Amino acid sequence: MGTPGLADRIVEAGGRLFAEQGFHATGIRAIAQAAKVSIGSIYHYFESKEEILERIVRAEIDRRREFLEGLRKQGLPLEEQVRLIVQHHFSLLREGRDSARLFLREWFDPTPELRTKMYRLYDEVAGYIAQLIEEGIAAGEARPCRPLVAAYTILGLVEAVSLRALSGDETAALLMEEGPRELAESLWLWLRR
Amino acid sequence: MGTPGLADRIVEAGGRLFAEQGFHATGIRAIAQAAKVSIGSIYHYFESKEEILERIVRAEIDRRREFLEGLRKQGLPLEEQVRLIVQHHFSLLREGRDSARLFLREWFDPTPELRTKMYRLYDEVAGYIAQLIEEGIAAGEARPCRPLVAAYTILGLVEAVSLRALSGDETAALLMEEGPRELAESLWLWLRR
Amino acid sequence: MGTPGLADRIVEAGGRLFAEQGFHATGIRAIAQAAKVSIGSIYHYFESKEEILERIVRAEIDRRREFLEGLRKQGLPLEEQVRLIVQHHFSLLREGRDSARLFLREWFDPTPELRTKMYRLYDEVAGYIAQLIEEGIAAGEARPCRPLVAAYTILGLVEAVSLRALSGDETAALLMEEGPRELAESLWLWLRR
Amino acid sequence: MGTPGLADRIVEAGGRLFAEQGFHATGIRAIAQAAKVSIGSIYHYFESKEEILERIVRAEIDRRREFLEGLRKQGLPLEEQVRLIVQHHFSLLREGRDSARLFLREWFDPTPELRTKMYRLYDEVAGYIAQLIEEGIAAGEARPCRPLVAAYTILGLVEAVSLRALSGDETAALLMEEGPRELAESLWLWLRR
């Protein structure tokens, strides 16, 4: 409601441009122009270009965490939960959600400090999934395994495949179409008791 | 035999530095210094900084392809092949093979052209794995599925997990230790008939 | 009496910061923060950053002029007057009086207009000293000389030495300790009939 | 001989511009333009803008040191030496020697590190003068005093007066004309036995 604040416009424009061209290739001037904001305003709200990226990533993580928290409260069987997690991820991609794309990019390029922060945020999400799996094991739905390793396996699998699915070519289209079902099935075959 | 040529020295130094610091953070002067080569020589052998990266990536892909070709000739059962593919990947990481790290980095940052090239090279490897799976299906070892999607699943899974395993923290250590066995098992549970 | 006005707080904070870090290195925001005043208020009371400096310098000049006027009224012998002028200057420095330090700084850096203003203010002080000398010559205490040149000599001598005395090292300590007596003596040896 | 190298052109242009407008007011682009050199070349030869200033100051100090060394070898009476030091200084100013002007400027503005360097260089010159005075005392020409304090007195006196003499107004003209004789006389009256 109401017009979005400058900070929001900056984050939105930054997210889009970073996702399209990469963090390094996106200049602060381009962000300012895209957000219809002065360069000075960017630095009024953010300490640096990196802080913009950080905010974007944090927001994306938050969204995923909320989804997982909501999922957990529903008490669905683990198989269904896995299916929904995979679907959720792909639907974010399909919507063309910029930050979903960005999230897959920039894992490595920024300074080590940012990378450390990103790992920490990522670990939060993995922790949620590990919890779901742990409960699934306790309920006898899943075979005994290390929940955290399994969580990273799920996340990694889903992200790596969706990464390829973003390229825009034929292989990408195939993965985008068949990916969700095939991945959810694979994961369940692997996790189930 | 004999001293390596200038081009080799450049590729070797570039690979090391790109992997350590990233493509953008590595200057051409740093490469020149590390390779004990003049800046002029770099441009004598390579058109641009990107071409150095391209060569490094191509070499890495070639090494993997050779491994997969060799694997295929041995006619092992698919379960064993999957196990060896996973193991091979992790052992490259464990050796600290620079280009293996690099391969995981720079997936996204460079110009779109380079990205396209990288996809193409990556697809080569995926194609080899898809072939192995196709043969496994034909031999009744694996359940029917889309081989290319399955190949990307395997590659994506392995790379995404190893990506996290490179961070150097505790989670990374856990993934590095438990990852290969757990992943191979997962993949086989999923692929088998 | 009562709380000092905003303008005073700004001048006080500006004087301190300029003296500590220099005019260029001190931002308007730092002044606002130190004075616990909004940026807007600064521009309400002053036209520009330079005007703050100008006010500080003017105040310092005024203080010196007052001292010199008071000195003149006492009708002391010129030798004594010279001694007191030197002492006064060093005691300002020793007290750590910010504007005394500032006065020695920023002689040159600001825009030409400000420099001109500073010269004019400085000339006021020199004029007072020249007057004292002129009266000393008339009274037969001092040798005949150009009073204005002599005044600049005195001012320059004292300031240049105190400049060096501000550095905080060993030489500075020596100058701070021996400077006042030695300088007063020198000046009198040189001025006296 | 032959055309001066790029580094020389940069130093020359930098010295001129710094002296005219001050260190802060002189941009690197202005130096590049004035020296008819690319910005890149400046950074090829100098690490930073400050390094240019440093080189200029060092050169100026070197020139003065050479003059003082030459003076000392001539074995003139101290009175004559003092006269020549003062004259030398003023003749540098009169020649419009840029670095002489610069030397008087920028005593304070740059970073603390540079200031420390400048003090150290300045102390070298003061040390030479102190030596001359010490020998003068030993020879019975000068009254006993602390040579280093006396040296700073001489330097400070000369520089402070010449500082004022640079302003370009009437007072400046008076100081420029009468300064050398008057100062030399003053100093000798003060130093002599």
Added chain:
DNA sequence: TATGAATGAGTATTCATTCAT
């Protein structure tokens, strides 16, 4: 009076690339 969000020209510096030798 008083505020501080908004501005954008300006800054020093970097770095891939070229080219005369």
Added chain:
DNA sequence: TATGAATGAATACTCATTCAT
């Protein structure tokens, strides 16, 4: 082949100043 001096467009970021509230 081999060099490295020379280039200059591009970069992230600063900061005095304005102005609507």
